[in-house]
Structures are given as C-alpha cells and as structure tokens.
Ligand SMILES: Nc1ncnc2c1ncn2[C@@H]1O[C@H](COP(=O)(O)OP(=O)(O)O)[C@@H](O)[C@H]1O
C-alpha cells in the first residue's frame with residue numbers, strides 16, 4: 001500500500017485534561033490506521049473520550065503526546081495556517097447537533113462553505129442544488145431549518161459538510177438526536193456517500209445498526225481502542 005493511501009494515522013496518541021483537583025488521562029495510547037475509502041465506527045459509553053478523539057483527528061484539538069499524520073503528513077500544531085487549510089479543504093464535520101443557522105434557509109446554510117471560500121455565487125448554488133437532490137431534499141431549498149424534521153436538518157448538515165468535497169468525513173453521533181426512521185435514512189445516506197464519493201468516514205455512534213455497516217468497529221475503553229469483530 002502506498003503511504004498516500006493512508007488518510008489517518010495515529011501513533012501512541014494520549015490526551016490529558018488538567019483540572020485544579022488533578023488530571024484526567026482520557027486517551028492513554030491510541031494507534032489507528034485508516035486508509036482511503038474506509039468506514040470506521042467508534043463506539044463506547046458516554047464520557048470515555050470519543051468526542052475528544054474525533055476532535056483530535058479533525059485537528060480541532062491537539063494531543064498531549066503522540067503523533068498524528070493526515071494524508072501522509074505529520075501534524076505540526078505550531079503551523080496553524082496549514083491546519084486551517086486542512087480543515088477547510090479536506091475535512092468535513094457532522095455533529096450530533098446540526099448547528100444550522102436558524103435565520104438562513106436550507107440552501108443558504110449549505111452554500112456557506114462556498115461563500116467563505118469565495119466561490120462564484122452560481123457555482124455555489126449549482127453545487128448545493130445537486131447535493132440537496134442527492135439527499136432527497138429537493139423542493140425544500142428555501143425552507144428555514146425550523147420547518148424541517150430532525151432527520152432533514154441532519155441531512156442539510158451533511159450537505160454542508162460535503163460542500164467542499166472533503167476527503168475525510170468525521171461524524172460525532174450523527175443519529176444521536178433522531179428517531180429510528182430518520183436515523184435509518186441518515187444511515188443509508190452515509191453509505192451512499194461513502195460509496196459514490198469514496199469519502200473516508202470516521203464516526204462515533206451509539207447506533208449499533210449504523211456501526212455494523214462500517215468496515216471496522218472500535219470500542220474506546222479505558223483510554224485504548226479495542227477492535228471488535230464486525231460480524
Ligand atoms: N475541554 C475539556 N476540558 C476538560 N475536560 C474535558 C474536556 N472535554 C472533555 N472532557 C472530559 O473528558 C472526558 C471525555 O469526554 P468526551 O470526549 O466528550 O467523551 P464522549 O464523547 O465519549 O462522551 C469526560 O470526562 C469529559 O468531562
């Protein structure tokens with residue numbers, strides 16, 4: 001395998017949080033290799049450090065020790081410019097809460113990354129209409145988020161995360177707030193995206209149905225990742 005096929009590599013990554021009363025070592029030595037097109041699920045009870053790990057992978061947080069390589073390059077936390085570029089151009093984030101802007105319509109929320117990246121207006125709209133169609137949201141482009149169901153809102157957030165065509169999609173409990181029916185639709189969309197766009201997906205989930213559809217499942221336990229059999 002070429003080294004460029006490895007999208008994410010973590011070597012002995014640790015993370016400690018410091019409090020006045022003492023310290024908490026959430027991650028104690030995480031090793032992980034994720035190659036292009038892989039779908040990975042991370043499961044584990046609340047408070048074990050799943051979000052911390054995902055944020056570290058997404059460069060939103062830095063480890064206490066250890067090395068992280070994204071797209072074959074070791075992250076240098078002093079080089080904020082490169083980190084910003086990585087986040088903007090290569091990584092899409094989906095959170096449990098969708099963080100849509102309530103005053104903006106669906107289409108305005110989706111084109112935001114394009115506006116920030118100074119895309120031409122017409123290119124922004126073309127891209128957004130295409131994505132919304134793929135996500136079965138055609139006809140709702142001019143709705144404001146409050147008129148949508150939970151599942152639809154999450155799909156808008158997915159469209160926004162995909163807008164700049166990321167190589168790596170990080171999702172933190174994407175179905176966490178959804179009823180079973182909407183969760184199922186979001187799951188199907190994830191699989192479709194992964195297949196069509198060959199995006200690498202790392203997701204934290206409590207949804208076993210979703211986890212089972214990934215290539216590998218890891219349990220985060222006592223600060224370490226344990227691979228579970230995906231059968
Ligand atoms: N920014 C932070 N500062 C201090 N402690 C934190 C911070 N973020 C998370 N923690 C603590 O680290 C532990 C793991 O949190 P988190 O990564 O959110 O777990 P999970 O996503 O698995 O529920 C928790 O005990 C939490 O309180």
Ligand SMILES: [Mg+2]
Pocket residue numbers: 050051052172
């Ligand atoms: Mg979490």
